[in-house]
Amino acid sequence: MKTVLLAPLDPVHDNAIKLLRRKLEDAGYTAVSMPPGTTEDEVVEKALTLHPDAILVSRTLGYKVAETLGRLVDLAEAAGLREKTRLGVGGMAITREVGAELGFDATFAGDLNMADVFAFIEGKALQAEASKLPTVAREKPSVVEGYTYTFKDKKIEALLDQITTQILSFVSDKTSDGIERARLREEMLDQPAGSPVLTQLRARYIALCDEETAAFYNNGKLPSGVRWLGAEEVARIPEVIETTLAPHEPLQHAGKRPYIFVQYGTGCPVMDIMHIKTAEAWGADGILHFDPSWGAQREGLLEGCLTHEHDGTILTYDNLNLIHQYKDPATMWNVRGHRGLNTAETQILGARAGADLFKINIPYGGTAGGTDPERLTVDGVFSLRLAAKYGLPFDIPGNDELSGVPPHKTFAGILIMMMLGLKLGGQPIPKPLLCYSPYMQIYGYMDDNMVDMNTAKLAVWREIVDTPIWPGEPVGFMTHTPDRVQSAMTTAAHVALAATLGVDAITMASSDEAYSKGPISAPARVDSLRAVRDLLRFMGSAKFLPTPKASDLLEQIHRGITETLQTIADRGDFTASIYEGHLGSVDDGLYPGRTGRGTVRTLK
Amino acid sequence: MSEALDRIVDALDIETYFYCKSEEEARDLAEALIAELRLPHGDIVFLEHRGWGARVRIRTYIHRPGDHYRWMDKKEEAK
Numbered sequence: 100m101k102t103v104l105l106a107p108l109d110p111v112h113d114n115a116i117k118l119l120r121r122k123l124e125d126a127g128y129t130a131v132s133m134p135p136g137t138t139e140d141e142v143v144e145k146a147l148t149l150h151p152d153a154i155l156v157s158r159t160l161g162y163k164v165a166e167t168l169g170r171l172v173d174l175a176e177a178a179g180l181r182e183k184t185r186l187g188v189g190g191m192a193i194t195r196e197v198g199a200e201l202g203f204d205a206t207f208a209g210d211l212n213m214a215d216v217f218a219f220i221e222g223k224a225l226q227a228e229a230s231k232l233p234t235v236a237r238e239k240p241s242v243v244e245g246y247t248y249t250f251k252d253k254k255i256e257a258l259l260d261q262i263t264t265q266i267l268s269f270v271s272d273k274t275s276d277g278i279e280r281a282r283l284r285e286e287m288l289d290q291p292a293g294s295p296v297l298t299q300l301r302a303r304y305i306a307l308c309d310e311e312t313a314a315f316y317n318n319g320k321l322p323s324g325v326r327w328l329g330a331e332e333v334a335r336i337p338e339v340i341e342t343t344l345a346p347h348e349p350l351q352h353a354g355k356r357p358y359i360f361v362q363y364g365t366g367c368p369v370m371d372i373m374h375i376k377t378a379e380a381w382g383a384d385g386i387l388h389f390d391p392s393w394g395a396q397r398e399g400l401l402e403g404c405l406t407h408e409h410d411g412t413i414l415t416y417d418n419l420n421l422i423h424q425y426k427d428p429a430t431m432w433n434v435r436g437h438r439g440l441n442t443a444e445t446q447i448l449g450a451r452a453g454a455d456l457f458k459i460n461i462p463y464g465g466t467a468g469g470t471d472p473e474r475l476t477v478d479g480v481f482s483l484r485l486a487a488k489y490g491l492p493f494d495i496p497g498n499d500e501l502s503g504v505p506p507h508k509t510f511a512g513i514l515i516m517m518m519l520g521l522k523l524g525g526q527p528i529p530k531p532l533l534c535y536s537p538y539m540q541i542y543g544y545m546d547d548n549m550v551d552m553n554t555a556k557l558a559v560w561r562e563i564v565d566t567p568i569w570p571g572e573p574v575g576f577m578t579h580t581p582d583r584v585q586s587a588m589t590t591a592a593h594v595a596l597a598a599t600l601g602v603d604a605i606t607m608a609s610s611d612e613a614y615s616k617g618p619i620s621a622p623a624r625v626d627s628l629r630a631v632r633d634l635l636r637f638m639g640s641a642k643f644l645p646t647p648k649a650s651d652l653l654e655q656i657h658r659g660i661t662e663t664l665q666t667i668a669d670r671g672d673f674t675a676s677i678y679e680g681h682l683g684s685v686d687d688g689l690y691p692g693r694t695g696r697g698t699v700r701t702l703k
Numbered sequence: 704m705s706e707a708l709d710r711i712v713d714a715l716d717i718e719t720y721f722y723c724k725s726e727e728e729a730r731d732l733a734e735a736l737i738a739e740l741r742l743p744h745g746d747i748v749f750l751e752h753r754g755w756g757a758r759v760r761i762r763t764y765i766h767r768p769g770d771h772y773r774w775m776d777k778k779e780e781a782k
Contacts (some may be wrong), residue, residue: 336774367768408769581749616746618712618768
């Protein structure tokens with residue numbers, strides 16, 4: 100095995116030398132290290148007696164760098180060492196340019212890459228390309244794996260059974276234009292372009308659309324601000340992506356979970372792809388597609404590759420396909436359709452384009468999401484059937500808390516969705532929102548700290564049911580400011596808290612979360628991912644220590660969930676319960692949605 | 704536009720610290736800086752005044768979603 104001489108040409112700093120020595124010895128090399136303050140002459144003198152295969156010197160301090168290192172190179176040359184001994188340099192003060200200028204055989208700048216060090220010692224060319232390879236072979240994980248969905252709280256289970264039996268009975272003889280369009284879209288996707296059958300199906304589809312969507316199909320009229328994505332723009336993506344490939348380094352430090360998700364939806368699929376590749380490069384495990392809010396309030400979806408200069412990327416099969424084509428195959432992909440008039444069709448498009456997860460929440464979509472509760476109940480149950488049919492887990496966001504709803508009411512709604520999904524053969528994932536919501540602010544539940552309440556909001560799920568937990572959406576909602584350091588820090592704190600409480604996945608924000616006057620920027624994504632990486636590293640397997648108050652809050656939330664479900668079960672009508680505010684009232688700040696009211700039809 | 708600016712994926716942020724008496728003065732200075740640097744549609748993302756100065760971040764979008772992205776152009780075309 101080869102011998103390596105390690106020397107810090109620095110009066111104090113020799114940490115890198117110590118680290119190198121250990122790693123080289125672990126790899127079977129003979130590593131001889133010299134102390135801090137070693138001079139150039141001493142290095143050469145030692146080398147002449149040791150006859151090492153390689154000499155590695157380090158320099159941390161930034162003064163006299165060229166003078167010191169240049170003299171070492173000259174002395175090594177004069178002593179005839181360089182014929183048989185390779186000379187390498189590294190350290191904080193060293194750049195590749197300086198190392199090359201001074202005549203070293205190799206320069207190690209930035210993070211220590213042992214593969215490069217080994218290659219240098221062995222006399223091979225540095226594996227510049229190796230750094231482009233993933234440092235960890237990625238496999239697409241499953242958020243739901245390992246959970247049985249067994250209810251530990253039997254009273255809640257019984258109430259949920261009663262409530263969901265009523266819901267399934269209610270929807271059993273009902274349909275809507277949204278459901279019929281979804282059925283047609285499924286058939287349309289099986290037809291070749293230009294076929295007469297496709298033309299007929301599309302005509303039936305258009306008949307079920309609103310005026311503006313129909314105008315797109317009939318007259319080619321694009322919604323305001325929307326344009327076609329040029330073929331040339333699409334064709335150039337591969338070249339751009341090729342130059343931006345980067346290794347995937349997991350964000351997690353202790354264990355493989357939680358999987359970290361980020362939301363995208365810049366408005367343009369090409370920009371989305373760049374943001375997705377950025378997030379992947381900085382360690383994200385999954386992505387969520389966000390569509391424009393107007394897309395949820397219209398009857399019918401558009402077709403083709405479309406872009407616009409507003410928030411949310413337009414939901415079309417072609418846009419989804421384009422995005423899917425460029426995301427890493429191991430990156431989990433959630434296409435949301437939880438809140439609008441196209442919820443059912445969104446599941447069809449998502450599944451056909453390769454989505455791994457759906458997002459469906461009737462109580463949220465039927466209130467804060469703006470859609471009529473009756474309509475979304477009918478469309479939502481149909482969508483749950485689709486999720487089960489496609490074998491795709493669906494998550495249930497609890498973002499109605501942002502309107503002021505207390506967590507126990509939001510969680511009751513999430514539990515109803517869970518039971519509905521389970522009865523229909525699905526795999527639900529509750530998404531308790533970790534946030535500084537109006538309810539917390541008004542009632543002072545977070546006046547002292549944000550650990551107790553958030554701990555209680557996660558722990559209550561473990562008391563009720565054996566389920567995966569995925570805090571979102573994103574965590575830290577309403578704690579962010581436009582200060583990017585503060586924003587990234589508060590995101591990282593929430594991620595770390597949730598991670599140490601054993602959740603399975605987390606949706607996190609960029610540091611632009613609180614900036615409302617422009618689209619989220621690529622560096623803002625990196626800010627937060629970078630902060631998360633370091634805080635997960637900081638925490639490791641350690642835990643937060645909540646105060647005793649967390650236990651009181653846990654009990655309070657659990658009791659509130661039971662009481663809310665009891666009220667809804669007693670009412671005997673789920674949609675009426677939403678209208679009447681049992682899952683969030685006007686006093687809480689929540690109003691029933693109105694879009695699509697009166698559009699549910701009873702089947703003859 | 705320079706090649707370096709063309710390569711900016713979306714936003715260009717400038718962070719600095721102004722010597723100033725108040726938040727209002729900091730805002731005026733930030734707006735003046737946007738004008739002096741000729742940042743198109745420049746915006747103050749963040750501004751916080753404490754004591755004798757203010758921490759400020761200003762932003763302009765070199766490329767907005769839906770634009771023609773010059774970073775996608777081939778190098779010779781971008782010049």
